[in-house]
Amino acid sequence: MNVLTPAPASYADTDTGVLLSARGLTKVYDTGEVKVQALRGVDLDVRRGELLVMLGASGSGKSTLLNILGGLDRPTEGDVQFEGKSLTRRSDAGLTRYRRNHVGFIFQFYNLVPSLTARENVALVTEIARDPIPPEEALAMVGLSARLDHFPAELSGGEQQRVAVARAIAKRPALLFCDEPTGALDSKTGIQVLEALDHVNSELGATTVVITHNFGISEMSDRTIRLSDGRIVDVEEVGRAKKPADLSW
Amino acid sequence: MVGWISALDRKLLRDLLHMRGQGLAVGAIVACGVAIMVMALGAISSLELSRDTYYDRFRFADVFSNAKRAPERLANEIAEIDGVRTIETRISRLVTLDIEGMREPANAQLVSVPENGKPRLNGVLLYSGRFPDPSRPDEAVVSKAFVDAHGFTLGSHVRAIINGRARDLEIVGVGDSPEHVYMLGPSGLLPDEKRFAIFWLSRRALEAAFDLDGAFNSVSVSLSPGANSQRVIDSLDKLLEPYGTGGAYGAEDQLSNAFIESEMQQLASIAAIIPPIFLIVSAMLINAILARLIATERQQIGLLKAFGYDEWEIAWHYVKMALGMVIGGILVGFVLGVALARLMTNLYTDSFRFPDMIFRLDPSAFVIGGGAATLAAIFGAVGSARSAAKLAPAEAMSAAPPTVYGKGPVQRAFAHIHFDEPTRMILRHVTRWPVRAGVTVIGVAAAQALLVGTLFAFDSIDEMMEQHFHRTDAYDVAINFVEPTNIGAVREIERMPGVLSVQPNRDISIRVRHGQLDERVRLVGVEPDGRLRRLLDDQDKFLGVPDRGLAVSSQLAGMINVGRGDRVSLEVLEGERPTLDVSVTTIVNEAMGWPAFMDVDSLERALGESNVVSGVYAMIDPDREAVFSAAVLERPGIASVSLQRASIESFNDSMEENINIMMTIYALIGGAIAAAVVYNAARIGLTERGRELASLRVLGFSEGEVSYILIGELALLVFLALPLGGAMGMGLAYLVAISMATELFRVPITVAPSTHGLAASIVIVSSIAAALFVRQRVKSLDLIAVLKTRE
Structure with a gap:
């Protein structure tokens, strides 16, 4: 629990299976009049291939943490290392490269491009990736082989989110960040999306970080951490207690 | 505050x-349109007031006529003509001047003044x-422009060749007259203050010089209120007929006055054609901006309606927003318009010699300009305001469903081409919102059209110059005799030093009549194989002089409505004054004026004369021009000598500075429209x-790649707009040429490829500048918000 240990030169140790490592992360949002401390010193190691769930109420700092780990934001203090190299010292272009080459994102509201079909939304990412999965194959992994040429407006919410999953994994990312991936879905379609995530996590070995305030989802994780008031307050080894199909909320 | x-x-x-950026762009366009309207109308009213004041104070006449030599007692009979209020007879003659330091001769119109100096x-x-x-x-009052141009002062002497004798005239006064506000020499294209002057001499001096004792050769009259000027003209012609009149004409045909009128007409055309383009573009932009704003504010509108705001209040809210965007533009347009009107009236002091160029703003200019811009804003807003008012509250408050896209016919047509996804996004977006894309295309095309439709004027001038100086009037010098002379005079000129070749001409004043229409014109008798004065057909190809019948310039053909094969009657206004009945055999293109032509032999036969030249x-x-000038000045009987070289030089001198000023203004205005349209499209995009672009940034797209989606679309639209704008520009050029053409000028519709190129370059550079400006904002896309927020 949030114990500060002396930091080695490189604490994201590839040998020990740590892919992403954060030390002493703090984040203060300064709006001029008020200062909001979103993170208050977070240490975290994300292991290669694990499915990590971050639980927390809104305002607990989980989104801020995800933004920093995903290369969208920088901490006020502290450091993040990916495969042993610091992210926090990278330029904007460096962070763009990190996201482009190593990270997949899944948004709460899918964020598909409405003018592109399912296949083309995936192709959007595969065209700029180094060793992508063909869009058709990625969509097959999430069970959408029959909907390749549909536009987002022609797909249900669950289908749109599965396109987003396919889009995120098609570049074979080392890391997959999912921000409330089922937040906009009912439980039945939500489970379909979680099954898709579970499937690609085990199939491709992509390290997957899911943030949610839905406790139920934590039961499919390898490990669940809880955030509260900008700190990690609990880490639980869940060991994939349940299959997504057995979850309920 | 509450x-x-x-x-x-x-x-x-x-x-x-x-939305200040977009508001400023709309405002800038409105400002340009309003400014041009205020400028044109202000310049018209200033010209009008300056002219009327001058005419009134110095008693500008209503009808003018001339004769070879009319006895002074005829003045009483003229005064008796019904409708004539005042009459003034005088002596007026064109002579050549020999000015020290000038290679070529200049011309002066000698005009008599009565003893008290007050005609x-x-x-x-x-x-x-x-x-x-x-x-x-030998004392003379001399026109001010000429005195200033040569740096003369009171007491300076100028040598004039009067009736074949050189006389040193002393400048005892500097003056001007309402007859010569636009002071055009015998064959000049533009006023040339160095080479043309008015000299006022005492009546007695001119009577003696031209042997016109107790006689006059020029008469002007003013009319009583309500008098019929045509009837006075006819009576004058009848009275003066025995004395060799060239025919009376009204103020509308008086050269200087006609130029002032023609300038005002052209300004009126500018006010009618150019500002509407700006206002239409601004209405289109307002429409696009509000449509987007209302889509963004959908939920707020639903909320307002749920609170109980009615449809009218919502619609009025958005109309006010449109008015808010143009109001600043209107005010800036007023200020800019006044400044431009001042600049314009100042420029006029160079070409129009008013004693005081009085600056007057026409209040109606503000009403029309402001009113038109306001209407344009309302027009642009009304569609969007209506759709906002009609939104059902419950539907409006729920989030908008994702936009439905499809593969339209365009995409299917290009199905076999593989586009990358960003390019596909561009194409789908354009075809999904064809009206909005159309607004951008038309707006940019309007900028291009405006540039082509204004810059082409310089090509037209080039074309006119080329046609006049190098094709139809290909001679180096034109000499006019005081009166028709025996052909022997031509031989004399041919033998003068420096002369390489000559071609005689016979040039008479006629009235050509076709049905109810008639026009007073010059009829030029041309040698069929002459190479110095030639005719061009409507394709601008050289044309032989028809051996019978009349060749009519296309302007004249339009004025009296004749075509090939029509018969017209020609009243010769000189000599025996015969009336000829001829058929029109050819229509010819002339860059300037509206003459008619005949084979010189046919003309001689018709006039019953032989071997007479004018x-x-x-x-x-060219190396012996000076020797030639000296020789020609010595010869008596020459009324005027005009060198083409001098005309071209003076023309170029006066055009050059104006061209630079006007080019810059047009380029700025056209560029402003293009930039405003592109900026708006980019901002709306x-x-x-x-949110879409920020999502792509999260997914690892670089700023450049994301900008491509935004700017690539604009580039595509600008690319589509250029040919359209070029075509629209040709149409505008045609419209401008038609409405600018006055009796004095035909404006050839010539658009050089370089003009299209220049217009396109200005549009492209402005578009790039606007796009780069918006690209800065791609940097500030909020990558974090898109993770959490629903659109």
């Missing part, structure tokens, strides 16, 4: 502040000095797709 301004209006002000009509404004002493025949065209050795 209560002083309603909450909704406060939202309005904040929205406007937020009853066409008074002389004396700036300095005095009127000539009748007992001193002038000579000549080619001269960024608002609408900000």
Whole structure:
């Protein structure tokens, strides 16, 4: 629990299976009049291939943490290392490269491009990736082989989110960040999306970080951490207690 | 603050502040349109007032006529003509001047003044000095522009060749007259203050010089209120007929006055054609901006309606927003328009010699300009305001469903081409919103069209110059004799030093009549195989002079409505004054004026004369121009000598500075439209797709790649707009040429490829500048918000 240990030169140790490592992360949002401390010193190691769930109420700092780990934001203090190299010292272009080459994102509201079909939304990412999965194959992994040429407006919410999953994994990312991936879905379609995530996590070995305030989802994780008031307050080894199909909320 | 301004209006002000970039772009376009209208109408009213004041104070005449030699007693009979109020007879002659330091001769119109210096009509404004002493025949009042151009002062002497004798005239006064506001020499294209002047001499001096004792050769009259000027013209012609009149004409045909009129007409055309383009583009932009704003504010509108705001209040809210965007533009347009009108009137002091160029703003210019811009704003807003008012509250408050896209016919047509996804996004977006894309294309095309439709004027001038100086009037010098002379004079000129070749011409004044229409014109008798004065057909190809019948310039054909094969009657206004009945055999293109032509032999036969010439065209050795000039000045009987070289030089001198000023103004205005349209399209695109683009940034797209989606679309639209704008520009050029054409000028519709290129370059550079400006904002896309927020 949030114990500060002396930091080695490189604490994201590839040998020990740590892919992403954060030390002493703090984040203060300064709006001029008020200062909001979103993170208050977070240490975290994300292991290669694990499915990590971050639980927390809104305002607990989980989104801020995800933004920093995903290369969208920088901490006020502290450091993040990916495969042993610091992210926090990278330029904007460096962070763009990190996201482009190593990270997949899944948004709460899918964020598909409405003018592109399912296949083309995936192709959007595969065209700029180094060793992508063909869009058709990625969509097959999430069970959408029959909907390749549909536009987002022609797909249900669950289908749109599965396109987003396919889009995120098609570049074979080392890391997959999912921000409330089922937040906009009912439980039945939500489970379909979680099954898709579970499937690609085990199939491709992509390290997957899911943030949610839905406790139920934590039961499919390898490990669940809880955030509260900008700190990690609990880490639980869940060991994939349940299959997504057995979850309920 | 609360209560002083309603909450909704406060939202309005904040929205406007937020959209200030787009508001400024719309305002700039409105400002240009309003400014041009205020400028044109202000310049018209200033010209009008300056002219009327001058004419009134110095008694500008209503009808003018001339004769070879009419006895002074005829004046009483003229005064008796019904409708004539005042009459003034005088002596007026064109002579050549020999000015020290100038290679070529200049011309002067000698005009007599009565002993007291105060003619009853066409008074002389004396700036300095005095009127000539009748007992001193060599004293003259000289027009101010000429005196200034040569740096003369009172007491300076100028040598004039009067009736074949050189005389040193002393400048005793500097003056001007309402007859010569636009002071055009015998064959000049533009006023040339160095080479043309008016000299006012005492009547007695001119009577003696031209052997016109107790006679006059020029008469002007003013009319009583309500008099019929045509009837007075007819009576004058009848009275003067025995004395060799060239025919009377009204003020509308008086050269200087016709130029002022024609300038005002052209300004009126500018006011009618150019500002509407700006206002239409601004209405289109307002429409696009509001449509997008209303889509963004959908939920707020639903909320307002749920609170109980009615449809009218919502619609009025958005109309006010449009008005808010143009109001600043209107005010700036007023200020800019006044400044431009001042600049314009100042430029006029170079070409129009008013004693005081009076600047007057026409209040109606502000009403029309402001009113038209307001209407354009309302027109642009009304569609969007209506759709906002009609939104059902419940539907409006729920989030908008994702936009439905499909593969339209365009995509299917290009199905076999593999596009990358960003390019596909561009194509789908354009075809999904064809109206909006169309607004951008038309807006940019309008900028291009405006540039082509204004810059082409310089090509037209080039074309006119080329046609006039190098094709139809290919001689180096034109010499006019005081009166028709025996052909022997041509031989004399041919033998002068420096003369390479000559071509005689016979040039008479006629009235050509076709049905109810008639026109007073020059009929030029041309040698069929002459190479110095030639005719061009409507394709601008050289044309032989028809051996019978009449060749009519296309302007004249339009004025009296004749075509090939029509018969017209020609009343010769000189000599025996025969009336000829001829058929029109050819229509010819002339860059300037509206003459008619005949084979010189046919003309001689018709006039019953032989071997008579009125002038000579000549080619001269450029190295011996000075010797030639000296020789020609010595010869008596020459009324005017005009060198083409001098005309071209003076024309180029006067055009050059104007061209630079006008080019810059046009380029700025055209560039401003293009930039405003592109900026708006980019801003709308960024608002609408900000979330989409930010998502792509999260997914690892670089700023450049994301900008490509935004700017690539604009580049595509600008690319589509260029050919359309070129075509629209040709149409505008045609419209401008038609409405600018006056009796004095035909404006050839010639658009050089370089003009299209220049217009396109200005549009492209402005578009790139606007796009780069918006690209800065791609940097500030909020990558974190898109993770959490629903659109």
